[in-house]
Amino acid sequence: MTLYLDYAASTPVDPAVAAVMAAALADPELQGNPSAVHAPGRAAAARIEAARAQVAALIGARPAEILWTSGATEANNLAVLGAARFRASRGRHVVTSSTEHASVVGACRQLEREGFAVTWLDPDGDGLLDAQQVAAALRPDTTLVSIMAVNNETGVVQDVAAIGAVCRARGVLFHVDAVQAAGREPLDVGAQQIDLLSISGHKFYGPKGAGALFVNGRTLRRVEPLLHGGGQERGLRPGTLATHQLVGLGLAAELAGARLDADRRAQSALREALWAAIARVPGVLLNGHRARRACHILNVSVEGVEGESLLLALEALAVSSGAACGAASGEPSAVLRRLGRSDALAQASIRFSVGRATTAADIDAAAAAFVAGVAHLRRIAPAAA
Numbered sequence: 001m002t003l004y005l006d007y008a009a010s011t012p013v014d015p016a017v018a019a020v021m022a023a024a025l026a027d028p029e030l031q032g033n034p035s036a037v038h039a040p041g042r043a044a045a046a047r048i049e050a051a052r053a054q055v056a057a058l059i060g061a062r063p064a065e066i067l068w069t070s071g072a073t074e075a076n077n078l079a080v081l082g083a084a085r086f087r088a089s090r091g092r093h094v095v096t097s098s099t100e101h102a103s104v105v106g107a108c109r110q111l112e113r114e115g116f117a118v119t120w121l122d123p124d125g126d127g128l129l130d131a132q133q134v135a136a137a138l139r140p141d142t143t144l145v146s147i148m149a150v151n152n153e154t155g156v157v158q159d160v161a162a163i164g165a166v167c168r169a170r171g172v173l174f175h176v177d178a179v180q181a182a183g184r185e186p187l188d189v190g191a192q193q194i195d196l197l198s199i200s201g202h203k204f205y206g207p208k209g210a211g212a213l214f215v216n217g218r219t220l221r222r223v224e225p226l227l228h229g230g231g232q233e234r235g236l237r238p239g240t241l242a243t244h245q246l247v248g249l250g251l252a253a254e255l256a257g258a259r260l261d262a263d264r265r266a267q268s269a270l271r272e273a274l275w276a277a278i279a280r281v282p283g284v285l286l287n288g289h290r291a292r293r294a295c296h297i298l299n300v301s302v303e304g305v306e307g308e309s310l311l312l313a314l315e316a317l318a319v320s321s322g323a324a325c326g327a328a329s330g331e332p333s334a335v336l337r338r339l340g341r342s343d344a345l346a347q348a349s350i351r352f353s354v355g356r357a358t359t360a361a362d363i364d365a366a367a368a369a370f371v372a373g374v375a376h377l378r379r380i381a382p383a384a385a
């Protein structure tokens with residue numbers, strides 16, 4: 001049996017969420033098109049609006065400010081491309097960081113192909129950006145800043161409120177990829193002065209293929225859609241809404257909010273116990289700031305072993321090396337390279353991420369497997385260092 005420690009890549013669907021989704025799929029009263037004006041359509045639409053309120057509550061937004069998407073990849077693309085393109089006549093400069101998720105990096109690269117200028121800020125060796133760094137990068141033609149709340153590889157938490165204050169003071173839109181933060185770190189789009197924010201259901205025990213983009217009221221009519229069709233989601237995201245997906249996403253958001261403090265405490269303790277157990281091995285280095293990290297992620301590099309062999313040696317553990325989506329490429333993690341790690345150390349890295357079902361016994365087993373695996377690799381290939 002594999003021990004699942006990859007909650008940053010995806011979380012299992014909460015049983016209550018699965019139940020409400022299955023019920024919605026089977027409910028004859030909910031089969032109408034939610035855009036239709038007849039009773040079956042209105043019943044589905046009512047459930048979707050209830051879900052919208054549940055998601056809004058998790059981030060301190062108003063329900064009308066939530067747009068449904070197929071996930072955070074789409075939400076990030078809609079935010080970055082949609083906001084920048086809408087403002088193109090006013091300015092064609094965007095600020096982001098070099099350690100963003102592939103969906104923000106990819107959207108910004110698309111803007112570059114369209115003639116926009118992008119400033120790629122490098123975090124410090126701990127993975128942190130400074131709000132002053134963001135302020136210094138702003139130009140008269142800057143229209144958008146996109147910075148993630150919690151890094152999906154290292155778990156480092158950025159000071160989103162400080163960056164939000166800088167952007168608001170300069171009249172620049174601020175987008176936050178909050179996928180790893182939602183349900184794990186408190187989020188408040190008002191207090192943190194966020195204009196656009198992306199979340200994904202499957203990162204907080206909801207369904208895959210369902211996500212949302214928060215767009216604040218003032219910005220709602222100032223985003224260009226990626227898709228064209230019917231008028232759903234204020235014309236910003238046309239397409240028939242998936243009633244069962246959104247009902248599940250809504251409940252997942254409500255549960256995540258209700259459990260946030262307890263989940264956070266429990267998972268921080270597990271993460272710390274894991275670090276305490278494996279930090280005793282010589283040549284194990286923590287990636288990312290020691291304290292400014294989300295509750296669930298521990299990322300380490302191991303000296304003197306080879307990256308691929310390390311993952312093989314830990315076969316009993318479902319963990320990641322680099323981001324789950326980039327793992328197939330075999331390339332050393334670009335995020336860890338930006339933090340100053342060598343190619344070898346970036347490659348010989350493991351991301352452990354804990355979740356609701358992780359137990360203290362799981363942590364003991366994972367630590368034992370890690371300690372034994374590293375010792376074995378160093379024994380069979382002692383020259384690798």
Ligand SMILES: *Cc1c(COP(=O)(O)O)cnc(C)c1O
Pocket residue numbers: 008009070071072073074076101103148150151152177179180199200201203209211
């Ligand atoms: C998983 C993830 C995404 C992409 O979300 P999907 O819903 O899977 O498309 C975006 N950003 C971060 C930080 C993520 O961890």
